[in-house]
Amino acid sequence: MEFDKELDAKNLNCPLPILRCKKGLxxxxxxxxxxxxxxxxxxxxxxxxxxxxxxxxxxQLDDADGVLTFYIKKRAD
Amino acid sequence: xxxxxPKKLALIASKGSLDWAYPPFILASTAAALDYxxxxxxxxxxxxxxxxxxxxxxVSPFGNPAxxxxxxxxxxxxxxxxxESMATMMMKQKIASKGVASIEELRSACIEAxxxxxxxxxxxxxxxxxxxxxxxxxxxxxxxxxxxxxxxxNVNLFI
Numbered sequence: 001m002e003f004d005k006e007l008d009a010k011n012l013n014c015p016l017p018i019l020r021c022k023k024g025l026x027x028x029x030x031x032x033x034x035x036x037x038x039x040x041x042x043x044x045x046x047x048x049x050x051x052x053x054x055x056x057x058x059x060q061l062d063d064a065d066g067v068l069t070f071y072i073k074k075r076a077d
Numbered sequence: 078x079x080x081x082x083p084k085k086l087a088l089i090a091s092k093g094s095l096d097w098a099y100p101p102f103i104l105a106s107t108a109a110a111l112d113y114x115x116x117x118x119x120x121x122x123x124x125x126x127x128x129x130x131x132x133x134x135x136v137s138p139f140g141n142p143a144x145x146x147x148x149x150x151x152x153x154x155x156x157x158x159x160x161e162s163m164a165t166m167m168m169k170q171k172i173a174s175k176g177v178a179s180i181e182e183l184r185s186a187c188i189e190a191x192x193x194x195x196x197x198x199x200x201x202x203x204x205x206x207x208x209x210x211x212x213x214x215x216x217x218x219x220x221x222x223x224x225x226x227x228x229x230x231n232v233n234l235f236i
Contacts, residue, residue: 011176012176012178013175013176013177013178014103014177015103015106015107015110015178015183016176016178016182018107018110019106019107019110019186021110022110022190040176050110050111053111053112054110054111054112
């Protein structure tokens with residue numbers, strides 16, 4: 001999966017992965033994709049909820065040995 | 078989604094211990110990330126959370142039976158000198174080891190995200206707090222100031 005920016009939020013707990021994600025999205029253009037990795041088991045639900053409420057699109061979610069990787073496409077302004 | 082008026086969250090932070098410092102700052106920073114407009118009104122012991130120096134925030138096991146302790150600790154032992162400092166130190170170690178943010182970090186995230194922090198003027202007078210002890214990014218106001226925002230908020234919580 002292609003992406004424009006990558007962030008590591010592993011070993012961080014709620015709400016830090018979401019805060020990092022928000023910051024990362026503010027640093028890319030609309031339509032670009034942010035890849036962010038997290039190990040907080042609550043992140044799956046939280047990132048889904050984040051995208052649902054903010055309008056950013058969760059393109060893909062991979063779970064490999066507890067490392068969650070989210071690909072999020074920034075919404076149009 | 079980006080259009081329309083943003084939702085609003087109004088919080089009252091009334092407690093000033095290390096453990097109770099978390100809910101207002103976690104909820105406020107997260108809501109801001111979700112594009113809410115957020116205000117926190119700090120009153121009574123909550124004012125402590127606006128001090129420049131947050132290093133003296135403490136957690137007490139005394140009268141707090143739900144606090145997990147490594148060994149059972151009767152109240153009579155908990156009142157001994159140094160127990161509160163020990164519990165606080167243990168809590169801070171746990172916070173760091175679990176990747177939980179520090180209060181300083183969450184408060185900075187709130188300020189960066191534009192969360193409005195309001196200090197209760199009455200409490201400042203009541204406890205003779207010095208405004209120079211508080212961070213600069215705050216406003217001072219009273220109950221009516223709180224309601225001006227809270228009355229239009231989607232979510233109001235007293236913590």
